[in-house]
Amino acid sequence: xxxxxxxxxxxxxxxxxxxxxxxxxxxxxxxxxxxxxxxxxxxxxxxxxxxxxxxxxxxxxxxxxxxxxxxxxxxxxxxxxxxxxxxxxxxxxxxxxxxxxxxxxxxxxxxxxxxxxxxxxxxxxxxxxxxxxxxxxxxxxxxxxxxxxxxxxxxxxxxxxxxxxxxxxxxxxxxxxxxxxxxxxxxxxxxxxxxxxxxxxxxxxxxxxxxxxxxxxxxxxxxxxxxxxxxxxxxxxxxxxxxxxxxxxxxxxxxxxxxxxxxxxxxxxxxxxxxxxxxxxxxxxxxxxxxxxxxxxxxxxxxxxxxxxxxxxxxxxxxxxxxxxxxxxxxxxxxxxxxxxxxxxxxxxxxxxxxxxxxxxxxxxxxxxxxxxxxxxxxxxxxxxxxxxxxxxxxxxxxxxxxxxxxxxxxxxxxxxxxxxxxxxxxxxxxxxxxxxxxxxxxxxxxxxxxxxxxxxxxxxxxxxxxxxxxxxxxxxxxxxxxxxxxxxxxxxxxxxxxxxxxxxxxxxxxxxxxxxxxxxxxxxxxxxxxxxxxxxxxxxxxxxxxxxxxxxxxxxxxxxxxx
Ligand code: FES
Ligand code: MG
Numbered sequence: 001x002x003x004x005x006x007x008x009x010x011x012x013x014x015x016x017x018x019x020x021x022x023x024x025x026x027x028x029x030x031x032x033x034x035x036x037x038x039x040x041x042x043x044x045x046x047x048x049x050x051x052x053x054x055x056x057x058x059x060x061x062x063x064x065x066x067x068x069x070x071x072x073x074x075x076x077x078x079x080x081x082x083x084x085x086x087x088x089x090x091x092x093x094x095x096x097x098x099x100x101x102x103x104x105x106x107x108x109x110x111x112x113x114x115x116x117x118x119x120x121x122x123x124x125x126x127x128x129x130x131x132x133x134x135x136x137x138x139x140x141x142x143x144x145x146x147x148x149x150x151x152x153x154x155x156x157x158x159x160x161x162x163x164x165x166x167x168x169x170x171x172x173x174x175x176x177x178x179x180x181x182x183x184x185x186x187x188x189x190x191x192x193x194x195x196x197x198x199x200x201x202x203x204x205x206x207x208x209x210x211x212x213x214x215x216x217x218x219x220x221x222x223x224x225x226x227x228x229x230x231x232x233x234x235x236x237x238x239x240x241x242x243x244x245x246x247x248x249x250x251x252x253x254x255x256x257x258x259x260x261x262x263x264x265x266x267x268x269x270x271x272x273x274x275x276x277x278x279x280x281x282x283x284x285x286x287x288x289x290x291x292x293x294x295x296x297x298x299x300x301x302x303x304x305x306x307x308x309x310x311x312x313x314x315x316x317x318x319x320x321x322x323x324x325x326x327x328x329x330x331x332x333x334x335x336x337x338x339x340x341x342x343x344x345x346x347x348x349x350x351x352x353x354x355x356x357x358x359x360x361x362x363x364x365x366x367x368x369x370x371x372x373x374x375x376x377x378x379x380x381x382x383x384x385x386x387x388x389x390x391x392x393x394x395x396x397x398x399x400x401x402x403x404x405x406x407x408x409x410x411x412x413x414x415x416x417x418x419x420x421x422x423x424x425x426x427x428x429x430x431x432x433x434x435x436x437x438x439x440x441x442x443x444x445x446x447x448x449x450x451x452x453x454x455x456x457x458x459x460x461x462x463x464x465x466x467x468x469x470x471x472x473x474x475x476x477x478x479x480x481x482x483x484x485x486x487x488x489x490x491x492x493x494x495x496x497x498x499x500x501x502x503x504x505x506x507x508x509x510x511x512x513x514x515x516x517x518x519x520x521x522x523x524x525x526x527x528x529x530x531x532x533x534x535x536x537x538x539x540x541x542x543x544x545x546x547x548x549x550x551x552x553x554x555x556x557x558x559x560x561x562x563x564x
Contacts, residue, residue: 004040004074007111022111031074038074039242041235042112042137044103044128046119048082053121053200054144055191056222060231064116064142067235073113073242075235078106083123085447085474093276093472094444096123097548097557098540100280103131112137113242116234120144120192120222122199122475125207126277130556132249133284134563138241139249140342141213142234143204145222146315147192152183158195159188161308161476164450172458192222195315196308198475202270203277208324209264210257211341212249215350219319237343247342250563253285256336260347262294263334266374267327269303269310269393271475272483275376276445280554286562291378291387291552295511297334298374303393304330304364309478310393311370313362321362325354330366379482381514382522383468383494383504386486386552391473392508396464399480400508404431404466406515408500411436412448412471420455428462431504435495437471438488439548439555443541449473449483466506468513470495470551482506482513484551491532491550497525 002009005026009018023036043064047057061077068075081099083092107115117128120143132139150157157166166187170180193200201219208218214234220227241247258278265274279289304327307313328335329351337348364370375393380386392400407430409415415434418424426432432451439445449471453462467481470488487493494515498504503516517525535545547557 003113004038005036005111007040007113008109035074038072039113039239040074040076040111041068041238041242042107042110042115043075043077044080044115044117044119045077046080046082046124048084050087051082051084051121052188052191053084053193054082054119056144056227057118059228060118060142060144063228063231064118064235064238067232068239071236071239073239076112078110080106084121090442091444091446092123093446093555094544096127097544097560099123099127100130101560103128104134107131107135107137113245114138114140114238116140116142116238118142118144120200120204122203122273125200125203126280129207129212129249129281130284133253133281134560136248136250138246139212140234140238140241141207141217142231143193143207143213143217145192145220145224145227146195146201147188147222148190149195149314149316150186150189152186156314157183157187157189158308158314159476160194160198160474161196161478163187164477168453168458171452171455190223194476196476197269197271197305197310199271199273201315202265202268202274202475205268205270205324206261206264206274206278209328210261211252211339211347214343215325215353216319216323219315219323221316221319241342247340250285252340252342253281254339255287257339258282258289259293259297260335260339262297263301263331264324264328266298266301266376267304267331269305269307269370269375272376272389272391273472273475275389276472276484276551276554278554279552280556283554283556283561284563288553294376295378298376301331301334301374302366302369303371303373303375304366304369306362306364306370309476310375317362320357321359322354322356325350326356326363329354330363377508377511379506379508379511379513381512383498383513383515384485385494386550388482388485388513390480390482390508394478395480399464399466399506401506402431402466403503403505404429406431406433406498406500406502406504408433408435408498412442412446415448415451419452422456424454424456426454426457428457428465430465431506432465432467433495433498433504434467434469434471435489435498437469438490438493439550440545441470441488441490443544443548445472445551445555447472447474449481450477450479451481468504486551488550492529494522494526496529497522
């Protein structure tokens with residue numbers, strides 16, 4: 001197969017002329033024939049001034065380039081979209097598929113024998129893996145790594161579990177304006193991704209567990225020398241991939257490896273968003289993520305990692321304690337350890353190479369878990385026929401089994417308007433319901449599932465309530481919160497028929513979620529649901545609305561299913 005600059009020649013008459021033209025243009029960048037006559041490693045550059053989670057990307061690019069060149073290949077950096085959680089409107093999730101499409105097409109279009117995917121903020125690594133899984137170019141992931149923690153009045157702060165907790169205190173009147181302003185300066189102490197076990201850390205660690213990045217690359221701090229050295233090593237590994245012509249992401253992500261990832265997700269106390277992303281990645285491989293399997297694994301594999309929001313520590317401690325290799329060692333009996341990684345070694349070898357500490361404070365032994373079960377349970381019932389998820393490791397055990405009166409918000413805007421009203425008819429025993437927050441509804445499945453505690457209840461000291469939505473939630477949040485109710489209300493799901501005052505029953509142990517209506521009333525209301533809203537008239541919004549699938553299919557576009 002053609003290699004380096006000879007790959008994917010566009011046709012300008014004969015092949016030689018096409019290569020002649022290509023060389024003539026690229027030489028304008030100062031490349032010599034010697035440089036050009038080598039395998040090419042593409043490097044996806046996701047730097048953006050809007051993306052502090054990728055603030056170290058320039059340094060990582062420099063180091064990966066060095067690694068590629070030391071191994072005798074030619075690095076070629078190319079830009080792709082960059083998405084940051086706080087700066088992507090309407091939501092970062094709305095743009096994930098656009099990034100996946102763009103990345104896939106740029107990998108397909110440009111000549112490269114392997115590609116390094118540098119990313120970190122929540123949607124980036126998922127989009128990049130989706131892209132690589134759909135292309136036939138060997139790829140290696142390089143996470144940007146977690147940010148440093150800050151501190152305020154002796155208290156350690158980490159984005160963004162502490163953002164929510166402290167904002168909650170401000171809302172309850174426990175912190176004043178000056179105090180919350182000072183905290184704002186210190187919450188995000190450096191570039192890099194959120195430093196708790198949120199979505200970014202979860203997806204970085206799952207990349208490592210799936211063998212898509214180098215050992216320890218899921219957790220090394222963004223600003224550490226180790227991260228930069230890992231970048232150099234990633235460059236070398238990519239040059240190997242380019243020389244060997246594989247393996248590709250598609251080769252690596254076998255059903256056993258996908259199952260390994262789900263076991264790791266449960267043991268990490270990982271983000272619920274990972275369920276949607278893993279479903280999207282599975283879809284790119286032409287398979288459907290088995291939510292029942294995820295649930296069954298969660299009954300076997302307990303949460304072993306004591307990180308916020310399920311536990312108490314931050315990513316730096318997880319890294320120091322041995323990171324993903326050590327964690328995989330603790331759950332090895334549930335894994336296929338013969339699975340191959342991107343460097344050709346096995347998960348068993350990765351486990352054997354783990355640098356561990358004597359203490360099991362952060363990565364617990366199996367017989368001393370942080371929580372007795374896995375992080376995430378899958379619920380079903382007449383409110384969620386195709387499933388819903390709850391991160392019960394970060395929920396109040398007292399609410400695992402709860403029946404209450406529904407208080408319904410039709411849209412995010414309505415919720416924002418009414419939630420703090422003094423005359424809102426709500427008690428601590430009620431169940432807050434938010435609908436039209438799904439993939440199509442909002443659109444873009446915002447992280448609105450973390451419905452705030454109504455101000456009047458927060459002031460009385462209420463810290464948690466059962467909350468249900470078809471939206472997502474930040475992986476950094478805590479609460480008894482049911483998410484991803486599927487199908488969503490805007491796509492004819494039964495969340496649309498709930499009225500304030502209906503009784504709702506959640507039973508996490510039984511894995512059920514139901515609205516207590518008799519069958520006739522349920523059927524009558526379902527039959528009376530309005531038609532779906534028409535698609536927006538133009539542009540990406542139209543493409544998105546027409547093709548986005550439900551959460552159980554990863555909220556990917558229907559036409560991106562499979563590889564060819
Ligand atoms: Fe980028 Fe949290 S905002 S990882
Ligand atoms: Mg997040």
